[in-house]
Amino acid sequence: MKPYLLQTLKELALLGAIHNKIELSSHELAQQLQTSQQTASRYLLELDTQEMITRELGVKKQLIQITSIGADALENEHMSYKQIFDLSSKVTFKGKLVSGMGEGKYYTGQKGYADQFEKRLGFIAYPGTFNVEIEYIERNKIRLLRNYGGIELEEFQAESRTFGSVVCFKATINGKEGAIVLPKRSHYANVLECISPYNLRDTLDLHDGDTIEVVAYLQ
Amino acid sequence: MKPYLLQTLKELALLGAIHNKIELSSHELAQQLQTSQQTASRYLLELDTQEMITRELGVKKQLIQITSIGADALENEHMSYKQIFDLSSKVTFKGKLVSGMGEGKYYTGQKGYADQFEKRLGFIAYPGTFNVEIEYIERNKIRLLRNYGGIELEEFQAESRTFGSVVCFKATINGKEGAIVLPKRSHYANVLECISPYNLRDTLDLHDGDTIEVVAYLQ
DNA sequence: ATTACTAAGCAGCGAGTAA
DNA sequence: TTTACTCGCTGCTTAGTAA
Numbered sequence A, B: 001m002k003p004y005l006l007q008t009l010k011e012l013a014l015l016g017a018i019h020n021k022i023e024l025s026s027h028e029l030a031q032q033l034q035t036s037q038q039t040a041s042r043y044l045l046e047l048d049t050q051e052m053i054t055r056e057l058g059v060k061k062q063l064i065q066i067t068s069i070g071a072d073a074l075e076n077e078h079m080s081y082k083q084i085f086d087l088s089s090k091v092t093f094k095g096k097l098v099s100g101m102g103e104g105k106y107y108t109g110q111k112g113y114a115d116q117f118e119k120r121l122g123f124i125a126y127p128g129t130f131n132v133e134i135e136y137i138e139r140n141k142i143r144l145l146r147n148y149g150g151i152e153l154e155e156f157q158a159e160s161r162t163f164g165s166v167v168c169f170k171a172t173i174n175g176k177e178g179a180i181v182l183p184k185r186s187h188y189a190n191v192l193e194c195i196s197p198y199n200l201r202d203t204l205d206l207h208d209g210d211t212i213e214v215v216a217y218l219q
Numbered sequence C: 001a002t003t004a005c006t007a008a009g010c011a012g013c014g015a016g017t018a019a
Numbered sequence D: 001t002t003t004a005c006t007c008g009c010t011g012c013t014t015a016g017t018a019a
Helices: A003-014 A026-033 A037-049 A068-086 A103-108 A111-121 A136-148 B003-014 B026-033 B037-049 B068-085 B103-108 B111-121 B136-148
Strands: A053-057 A062-066 A090-098 A130-134 A151-153 A156-158 A161-163 A166-173 A176-183 A191-195 A211-217 B053-057 B062-066 B090-098 B130-134 B151-153 B156-158 B161-163 B166-173 B176-183 B191-195 B211-217
Touching (some): A003 A026, A003 A037, A003 A068, A003 B068, A026 A037, A026 B136, A037 A053, A062 A068, A068 B003, A090 A136, A090 A191, A103 A111, A111 A151, A111 A156, A111 A166, A130 A136, A136 B026, B003 B026, B003 B037, B003 B062, B026 B037, B090 B191, B111 B151, B111 B166, B130 B136, B130 B211
Antiparallel strands (some): A090 A130, A090 A211, A130 A191, A151 A166, A156 A161, A166 A211, A176 A191, B090 B211, B130 B191, B151 B166, B156 B161, B166 B176, B166 B211, B176 B191
16 A cells, blocks of 8 residues: 555544545545645545445535444554554564474473473473564564563583573464574574463464464563 | 654664664664665664654664654654553544634523533533634544433423433543533534633633633543 | 546655675 | 675656546
8 A cells, every 4th residue: 555545544544534534625635744735636546446435426525434444454554553652562473384304303302391381381281393484574573673682591401511591582383382492692593482381373273374464472 | 754764763663672772773674664775774864854763873783772862753653642542542633723703602501501511511611602613624533422322401491491302521631630522412513612610711720712622532 | 615537746666786 | 605786667756636
């Protein structure tokens, strides 16, 4: 959707066009948007074509109301701003399911981690990790997560080596309960390693390449 | 502010650029915005010029952070959406203080109205009305108010005539407690008649032509 | 008064490219 | 790889105006 049409729709909504028909000439809208009458008229025509508004054209006035399609577009925009300001306690990732190389099973199989998962996250993790390759641009969001802290699991010794400290975030994976596990050190990664009490691949019937939404909850 | 710059700022914020520096090339931003690298680069330059973002240009990456000016612009946009969706229990008017022709004092002086103000609004109205001439376009918001109902005061007889029914909305006038009074019949008006327990002109030191913000609270 | 067409002008876009 | 310049072209904007 073109940015200027969204702005126009927003102005209409602010004037009450979501719940009511409002009486508004293209000239008045133009003043509100700081543009010309012709441009405002064109915007209304475009919004009408896209079925985001309905109009009743009279000889001296037109009645405008935002349709459900238009309201959805605004609602969507509202969600973005909510995410920015209100729900900074929530970070959403989009990515694709990929296969690891089996190391997930090796690590989650370690009693040192498994016990801490149960104690700190409140569930017994299904063996193995569920790996989501996130879009490259979203790696910034991982930095965001790290800044917020998260649930830190202690390092431990086993099999005559050290298993490093990891940071966890409670999360949902396509809606299912789970957590994201990030190594404490090593900063960038384009794969989110997730654990869950469920076998996510089977429960959600997922395969490599499927689109996954991971929502991390902060604190 | 140009709509496309606001959209760009929003995307940056969604990637976490409000609280942190984020690492983002113009090419990546272009993908996010579905445009070309050149255009994304230009957007960043424009935002930089307007001091909405700061940049640290490295040879292989740039670090971007939204400034307080940029955050304000987003916050402002957020408020608009809040007004549309969350606080549809609140309607904001902007206008200028104007003088009535003294009829306000005549009406508010009527015991029939004064008693109902006290009983239904919870305050003893200072004699006279405080008249705010709203911008023409905002008359649609009055219709919005009427649709929500409001506090209806009964008509009564006095001085061998009928004083008609009016609809009130609790409101703040430049932050001060008060109410908007609309005649039950007669649909359009470009002047909001406000009452308050205070002498608003004196208390707020206001004069004709001053800008007034009236916030009406629904039910 | 309106809405909205046509036409001309101009802002913004992106290919090519330099640093 | 980057960022960001120039420049031609496209598409948006608006003056003029019809209905």
